[in-house]
Amino acid sequence: xxxxxxxxxxxxxxxxxxxxxxxxxxxxxxxxxxxxxxxxxxxxxxxxxxxxxxxxxxxxxxxxxxxxxxxxxxxxxxxxxxxxxxxxxxxxxxxxxxxxxxxxxxxxxxxxxxxxxxxxxxxxxxxxxxxxxxxxxxxxxxxxxxxxxxxxxxxxxxxxxxxxxxxxxxxxxxxxxxxxxxxxxxxxxxxxxxxxxxxxxxxxxxxxxxxxxxxxxxxxxxxxxxxxxxxxxxxxxxxxxxxxxxxxxxxxxxxxxxxxxxxxxxxxxxxxxxxxxxxxxxxxxxxxxxxxxxxxxxxxxxxxxxxxxxxxxxxxxxxxxxxxxxxxxxxxxxxxxxxxxxxxxxxxxxxxxxxxxxxxxxxxxxxxxxxxxxxxxxxxxxxxxxxxxxxxxxxxxxxxxxxxxxxxxxxxxxxxxxxxxxxxxxxxxxxxxxxxxxxxxxxxxxxxxxxxxxxxxxxxxxxxxxxxxxxxxxxxxxxxxxxxxxxxxxxxxxxxxxxxxxxxx
Numbered sequence: 001x002x003x004x005x006x007x008x009x010x011x012x013x014x015x016x017x018x019x020x021x022x023x024x025x026x027x028x029x030x031x032x033x034x035x036x037x038x039x040x041x042x043x044x045x046x047x048x049x050x051x052x053x054x055x056x057x058x059x060x061x062x063x064x065x066x067x068x069x070x071x072x073x074x075x076x077x078x079x080x081x082x083x084x085x086x087x088x089x090x091x092x093x094x095x096x097x098x099x100x101x102x103x104x105x106x107x108x109x110x111x112x113x114x115x116x117x118x119x120x121x122x123x124x125x126x127x128x129x130x131x132x133x134x135x136x137x138x139x140x141x142x143x144x145x146x147x148x149x150x151x152x153x154x155x156x157x158x159x160x161x162x163x164x165x166x167x168x169x170x171x172x173x174x175x176x177x178x179x180x181x182x183x184x185x186x187x188x189x190x191x192x193x194x195x196x197x198x199x200x201x202x203x204x205x206x207x208x209x210x211x212x213x214x215x216x217x218x219x220x221x222x223x224x225x226x227x228x229x230x231x232x233x234x235x236x237x238x239x240x241x242x243x244x245x246x247x248x249x250x251x252x253x254x255x256x257x258x259x260x261x262x263x264x265x266x267x268x269x270x271x272x273x274x275x276x277x278x279x280x281x282x283x284x285x286x287x288x289x290x291x292x293x294x295x296x297x298x299x300x301x302x303x304x305x306x307x308x309x310x311x312x313x314x315x316x317x318x319x320x321x322x323x324x325x326x327x328x329x330x331x332x333x334x335x336x337x338x339x340x341x342x343x344x345x346x347x348x349x350x351x352x353x354x355x356x357x358x359x360x361x362x363x364x365x366x367x368x369x370x371x372x373x374x375x376x377x378x379x380x381x382x383x384x385x386x387x388x389x390x391x392x393x394x395x396x397x398x399x400x401x402x403x404x405x406x407x408x409x410x411x412x413x414x415x416x417x418x419x420x421x422x423x424x425x426x427x428x429x430x431x432x433x434x435x436x437x438x439x440x441x442x443x444x445x446x447x448x449x450x451x452x453x454x455x456x457x458x459x460x461x462x463x464x465x466x467x468x469x470x471x472x473x474x475x476x477x478x479x480x481x482x483x484x485x486x487x488x489x490x491x492x493x494x495x496x497x498x499x500x501x502x503x504x505x
Contacts, residue, residue, distance in 0.1 A: 011505040014437070017427060019497045022420065023051045025367060027308040028339070032423035033430075039308075042338060044357075044372035045409055045418035046486075052495035053420055053484065057360060057371040058410040059392060059403035065120050068386045076117065076402045077127070084110040084399035088380045088391060089142035091116070093151035093168035103384060105391070106130075106153060106166070108140050110399075114155070114164075119384065130172060136160060141184050143191070145210055154210055156181050158196055163211055175211045179203055183276065186210075187237035187255055190220075199231035200224060202244060202253065221259050225251060229269060233276025238286055239299045245279045245288065248272075250297065268302050275318050278332055282325040282363060289318060289332060294361070305361070307368055312336040320354045326381040326390045326405075330361040333376035333392075344417055345373020346396055354395050373416050409492065417487050420494075424452070424481040427501065435502040436475045439482070442468045444493040448485040453477020464488075468496065 019037050026043040027035055035041065045056040063073040079085065091104040103119040112135035115127040138159030145154050153166040156178070163175040181193035181203065191210040195201045206212035206219040213220045225232065230247030237243075242253040250268040254261075270290055278289035286297040287305070293313055294305040314337065321334040336357040346353040358371040375395040382389045390405040398412060409416055427434060436451055445464040450457070455477035462471060482499065486492050 012435075012502045013505060014500065014502050017499040017501060019422075019499075022046075022048045022053050022495075025308070026370075028311055029308050032425045035423040035425065037422065037427075039423070040420045041423045041481075042340075042419070042421045044338065044344070044370045045416045046420055046492070047369045047407065048367070052493050053418075053486075055407055055409035055492045056416070056418055057358060057369060058406040058408045058416065059374065059398075060406050060408070060410070060412060062389070062391055062402035062404040064118075064389075065387060066122050068120060074121075078402075079109065079127075079400035081400065085377070085393035085402070086110055087140055087142070088378055088393055089153060089155070090119075090144075090380050090382050091153040091166065092144055093153075095168060097169070101385070102168075103382075105382070105402075106142065106155075107393070108136065111135070112137055114140075119382065130164075130166070136162070136164070139182075141182065143184050143186055145186060145191075147210065154191070156184060156193070158182055165211065178211075179213050183232075183234050185235045185237045185242065187242050188257075190255070192235050192237075192242050192253075192255070194232045194235065195222070199233070200226055202232060202235065202242075204255070204259070217260065221262075223253065223262065223264060225264070227266070229266070233274065234279040234288075236279060236281050236286060238281050241299065243286065243297075243299070245274055245276055247274060249274075250302070252299075267300070268297070270302075275321055277319070277321050278323045278334070280323045280325050280330060282330050283328070285363075287323070287325075287330045287361070289313075289321060289323075289334065291318075294332075305366075307359075307361070309336070309368070309370075312338065322355075322376060322378050324379040324381050324390065327388070328363050330359075330363060331379060331390065331405075332359040332361070333357070333374075333379065334359065336370075336372075338372065342417075345411055345414075346375040347373060349375070349396050351396070371416075374411050415487055415489060417485065418492065419483055419485050421483045422481050424479055426478060427480055429503050431478070433476065433478055433504045434480055435504075436473050436480060436482075436499055437502055438473055438500045439471045440468055440496070440498040440500070441471065441484075442495050442497075443484075445486060445490050446488045447492075447494060448483075448487075449473075450483040450485060451475045452481045452483070454479040464490075 024038045026040040046053045047056050062076045066072045086108045089106045091106050095102045104116045106116045114130045136157045141156040151168045155164040158180045161178050163178045165173045180196040182196045184193045189208045191205040193203045195203050202223045229249030234245040244251040248270045252265045254263045272291040275289045293310040296303050316335050318334045323332045333355045353375040355375050360369040377393050377395045379392045392403045449460045
């Protein structure tokens with residue numbers, strides 16, 4: 001008798017995996033197989049709002065009002081090609097003759113000149129030069145001060161040992177033979193500063209006179225700090241004390257009244273180097289970057305801020321970072337290792353770059369956004385009665401421009417590539433082959449879905465639509481990674497992605 005032989009077919013179970021919302025942000029610290037699907041492994045140039053991926057941070061040419069109340073603005077001109085902006089200051093003063101508050105943006109350039117423009121002014125934006133053709137060499141420092149009844153901007157010229165005083169009535173003066181100072185702060189009518197060449201000495205000016213640095217009991221003085229915390233890199237006036245941020249720790253100076261009563265106490269020792277340019281007062285705390293990541297300091301204790309991107313700081317020198325506090329967010333321009341071979345924005349510069357990322361940390365929610373591909377040199381927060389802006393200047397090709405922060409995902413009109421990348425994982429089914437059969441997605445703009453496995457990689461273009469779309473894929477492999485990529489014009493909004501997978505039993 002003949003018995004038919006039955007075919008033994010492998011059974012396949014179908015599952016639907018939902019990413020639900022993107023609101024959990026990114027995490028590159030946890031192993032891919034242990035990281036839930038609700039996290040992105042790497043996310044840049046998107047922001048997350050209401051659980052959807054939207055346009056990320058960007059910069060455009062800075063604009064300022066012509067008047068406070070009519071809503072018209074003027075674009076700030078770019079400097080000539082080859083010229084570059086080195087530093088920015090927001091000069092706040094009350095004009096006694098006009099009987100109103102007037103502010104200026106003062107800036108130094110690579111040609112060693114100092115210029116300014118009014119933040120609110122009629123007509124085309126233009127620059128005025130201080131001191132005609134006189135130049136000032138080196139990295140200048142600036143701070144607002146009220147001196148002898150007059151609002152003024154004090155600029156330190158370390159290389160030339162000079163102090164420049166810009167008065168509210170447009171008068172200027174130069175004080176010669178000043179100490180060679182770096183990093184300054186105002187505290188109880190004295191200026192405190194670091195002495196260049198001796199980074200373990202904290203200098204302070206005479207009381208009520210920031211131009212007098214003579215050392216005596218009745219004028220200025222100094223405090224030496226010789227211990228294991230290392231060199232002084234940044235000083236901040238915060239909560240009635242001067243806090244001194246050093247290579248590997250923080251010291252506190254009590255500086256009330258007479259200098260004979262000044263005292264120093266040691267608060268914190270770090271095992272990782274602290275980057276002085278990252279130290280910024282943010283309301284009720286000070287945020288700073290060390291080699292092991294961001295930290296929050298309240299004047300007494302220090303806590304590490306878990307961003308889940310700490311590995312991106314590893315083996316990178318961030319001495320040239322910069323930071324600012326704006327709109328209750330901490331912004332840090334720095335260098336990050338994204339762990340791929342892509343060249344986004346400034347990363348493609350043939351001459352190289354200093355910084356390639358801007359981190360936005362919301363101090364209320366703890367959420368972060370990453371802008372990748374911009375080389376920022378310096379930032380200031382311009383806060384006035386009727387408006388506020390974050391203004392930046394740049395290294396490289398945009399070095400002659402004033403930029404203001406936007407949320408359009410562009411750098412001066414150039415669209416930046418945006419990418420959300422999932423973990424490369426077994427999707428919770430180890431040692432089993434999967435077939436990614438289809439992807440359900442709602443996207444208002446064109447986007448690319450990239451599916452990568454240990455066997456193959458495929459990309460699918462999805463046109464923008466107001467409805468959820470079903471994309472047939474059929475990609476096979478044990479390990480699976482999915483990416484959502486956008487490089488198109490217009491408003492980006494990607495939400496509610498789901499994967500339909502078949503798992504071979």
